[in-house]
Amino acid sequence: MSELPFNPLELMREHPEKMRVPGGLLTKQGPQDYVGSVPAITGTLFFNDAHLPDVREAICTCFDEYEAVAKAHLTWLWREEPPDGPDKFAYTKAPTMRSMVKRMKENDLLSFTYTSGEQPHDAGEWIFDVSGMRGWEAKMIVRGTSALRFSLPLLYVEENPTAFQSMFVSFAKRLKALHGYGGLGLVLSSVRLSDNQPFEAFLADKLNGLDVGHPVAGAMHAHEGIKTVSWLTAMNYEQVEKIGGLSVIRSELPLDWFALYNYDAGLVIQAGPAPEAAPADQPKPARLVLPNMLLKELRAPKVSLHYASKDGEPRLNGWTAEQWLKRFDIEDAELMAYKSRLLNEPKLTTATTLPDCQ
Structure with missing residues (x-):
């Protein structure tokens, strides 16, 4: 197994915007000459219902909003099993998403991955990745869901402290989202996922606040419950009622630290003013522990995060995936201590929250 050529925790804490992780790190073949992953929000x-015309138009509208911000940075478009045309375009030469979607049939796989890597297989800080189920899949009784993932660079979010929340809530509203999450994560090479999951597993063991796992894998169990809590956590109103309704959320999550945003089909909880890395060698942040415990009964019983290990390299599957799900769990007797600890954590400000809080 290859050694790390740099200290990722030091970089993540001091200069995360400079972190460009070589591809294949921690795999048997060792570091490769491409960007395997980058941190982003x-x-x-x-x-x-990604097979339906109105939902497909909603997806296109989400991309319109994303493209308005990301256009100058996007470089490549990948498509999985396109019904016509190549699976890869240079972004500047690609047809518009809407024109491609309009040519698709109900049972075509709706798959678009826009990236900002220099090479087609490089990871980049900007990504818009949507995978919509085919019509026949969506009509099966139990078969997962569709998923959309997007990212903004760390520095962009720092300089625009409500941009991510605004986009997340807007997308959730347009898609009538079942649930979702948003915070610190790694964007992996879109076409070399397996080779770069070991580093994601390594970093997730060090940073509890890191969102992990490809959205398509997560979608396999998304119909069973939420995957995780994060800086932003979305849940539909059926789930809100399952935990006691809005009044219970307000009583358990004080508004000085937690903002609530309505997206018509559900609610988004913002935990604190900024994304939290939550290093594993430090106390767990109360602003992640408290919503985790409140929403614990909504959690899917299992999730798919990574592929199986090939050569003993770190992965998040089986027991390790189960432990990741529980990373913010505490004993009920500890709840009061965490509620007290919350008092010393950063509060929300008008500059870090959207104006239309619940």
Whole structure:
């Protein structure tokens, strides 16, 4: 197994915007000459009916909003099993998403991955990745959901402290999202996922606040419940009622630290003013522990995060995936201590929250 050529935790804490992880790190073949992953602020939303015209138009409208910000940075478009045309375009030469979608039939796989890597297989800080189920899949009784993931660079979010929340809530509203999450994550090479999951597993063991796993894998169990809590956590109103309704959320999550945003089909909870890395060698942040415990009964019983290990390299599957799901769990007797600890954590400000809080 190859050694790390740099200290990722030091970089993540001091200069995360400079972190460009070589491809294949921690795999048997060792580091490769491409960008395998980069840290960014990532959002994932799970939704239904991607085979229907109105939902496909909603997806296109989400991309319109994303493209308005990301256009100058996007470089490549990948498509999985396109019904016509190549599976890869240089972004500047690609047809518009809407024109490609209009040519698709109900049972075509709706798959678009826009990236900002220099090479087609490089990871980049900007990504818009949507995978919509075929019509025949969506009509099966139990078969997962569709998923959309997008990212904004760390520095962009720092300089525009409500941009990510605004986009996340907007997308959730358009897609009538079932649930979702958003916070610190790694954007992996879109076409070399397996080779770069070991580094994601390594970093997830060090940073509890890191969102992990590809959205398509997560979508396999998304119909069973939420995947995780994060800086932003979305849930539909059926799930809100399952935990006691809005009044219970307001009583358990004080508004000085937690903002609530309505997206028509559900609610988004913002935990604190900024994404939290939550290093594993430090106390767990109360602003992630408290919503985790409140929403624990909504959690899917299992999730798919990574492929199986090939040569003993770190992966998040089986027991390790189960432990990742529980990373913010505490004993009920500890709840009061965490509620007290919350008092010393950063509060929300008008500059870090959207104006239309619940």
